[in-house]
Amino acid sequence: MSTRIAFLKGHGTENDFVIVPDPQNALDLSPAAVAALCDRRAGIGGDGLLHVVRSAAHPEARAMAAEAEWFMDYRNGDGSVAEMCGNGVRVFARYLQHAGHVEEGDLAIATRGGVKSVHLDKQGDVTVGMGRARLPEGDVRVSVGERTWPARNVNMGNPHAVAFVDDLAHAGDLFTAPPVSPASAYPQGVNVEFVVDRGPRHVALRVHERGSGETRSCGTGACAVAVATARRDGADPAVTGTPVTYTVDVPGGRLVITEHPDGAVEMTGPAVIVAEGTIESGWLEDASRRPA
Numbered sequence: 001m002s003t004r005i006a007f008l009k010g011h012g013t014e015n016d017f018v019i020v021p022d023p024q025n026a027l028d029l030s031p032a033a034v035a036a037l038c039d040r041r042a043g044i045g046g047d048g049l050l051h052v053v054r055s056a057a058h059p060e061a062r063a064m065a066a067e068a069e070w071f072m073d074y075r076n077g078d079g080s081v082a083e084m085c086g087n088g089v090r091v092f093a094r095y096l097q098h099a100g101h102v103e104e105g106d107l108a109i110a111t112r113g114g115v116k117s118v119h120l121d122k123q124g125d126v127t128v129g130m131g132r133a134r135l136p137e138g139d140v141r142v143s144v145g146e147r148t149w150p151a152r153n154v155n156m157g158n159p160h161a162v163a164f165v166d167d168l169a170h171a172g173d174l175f176t177a178p179p180v181s182p183a184s185a186y187p188q189g190v191n192v193e194f195v196v197d198r199g200p201r202h203v204a205l206r207v208h209e210r211g212s213g214e215t216r217s218c219g220t221g222a223c224a225v226a227v228a229t230a231r232r233d234g235a236d237p238a239v240t241g242t243p244v245t246y247t248v249d250v251p252g253g254r255l256v257i258t259e260h261p262d263g264a265v266e267m268t269g270p271a272v273i274v275a276e277g278t279i280e281s282g283w284l285e286d287a288s289r290r291p292a
Helices: 031-038 086-098 219-232 281-288
Strands: 004-012 015-021 048-054 070-076 105-111 114-120 125-132 140-144 147-155 159-164 191-199 202-209 213-215 244-250 253-259 264-270 272-280
Touching: 004 086, 004 281, 015 031, 015 086, 031 048, 031 281, 048 086, 070 086, 086 105, 086 114, 086 125, 086 219, 086 264, 086 272, 125 219, 140 159, 147 219, 159 219, 191 219, 202 219, 219 244, 219 253, 219 264, 272 281
Parallel strands: 015 048, 070 105, 159 191, 202 244
Antiparallel strands: 004 015, 004 272, 048 070, 105 114, 114 125, 125 264, 140 147, 147 159, 191 202, 202 213, 244 253, 253 264
16 A cells, blocks of 8 residues: 655755655665656656755764754755755755754754754744865866856865856856866866856856756855855955855845855855645655666
């Protein structure tokens, strides 16, 4: 007899996710099953999937269980595993609040990119401590058609190539990943951000997310863009001793990114739970058997 599996749907600045609560890590969510759930025509639909597991129950998170009770087992929309998702962390935290596991205030969430500090405020925004950016050495270039731009290599726990352009339309359709060279800079693929200026410490972006295509928002991407823009503008908090804040417009809304003198990056933005329901386990089992 078929059983039902609970799910929810949420988004952060329109970067949307299927949420699957599974505290004891009892579900076998194969890449094919995740891709089927994220399919916008034949599944629930989402840029990615948030598998909600207690850290102590997941082999990749047990070492973090003393610091963070919950682990965000994040998957891209194509079923592949990702290190981090900034918008996903905010939505994950909102789910924990929605489910009664946490209240307003501070909490810690384990991710493959380490333990992230999160604050749920009374106004409804969620602030995430995104860790420190790494800026790998070496020249990187991004191309779309006959255009090519230098890009800044920024790692926020996952890899980004940030290119400053005159017009966001120059990014093309972003259905497929823009070519990035040298390929050796990103052996596991890369998220690519195209950025234009909107005003003082105010930029806008479009993004191709590795494994998902163009999305309405990318939290780690917004952080990478803020760090890259600060370096372009000569505003390195480690040098000036003063925090620097950028407003980053994404197609789905607005995020505020602050980098502190110690290198810590914080992201603030909304997170919304929009629906909940159940999945037929028989359908999920069939989806798991589909060829990749």
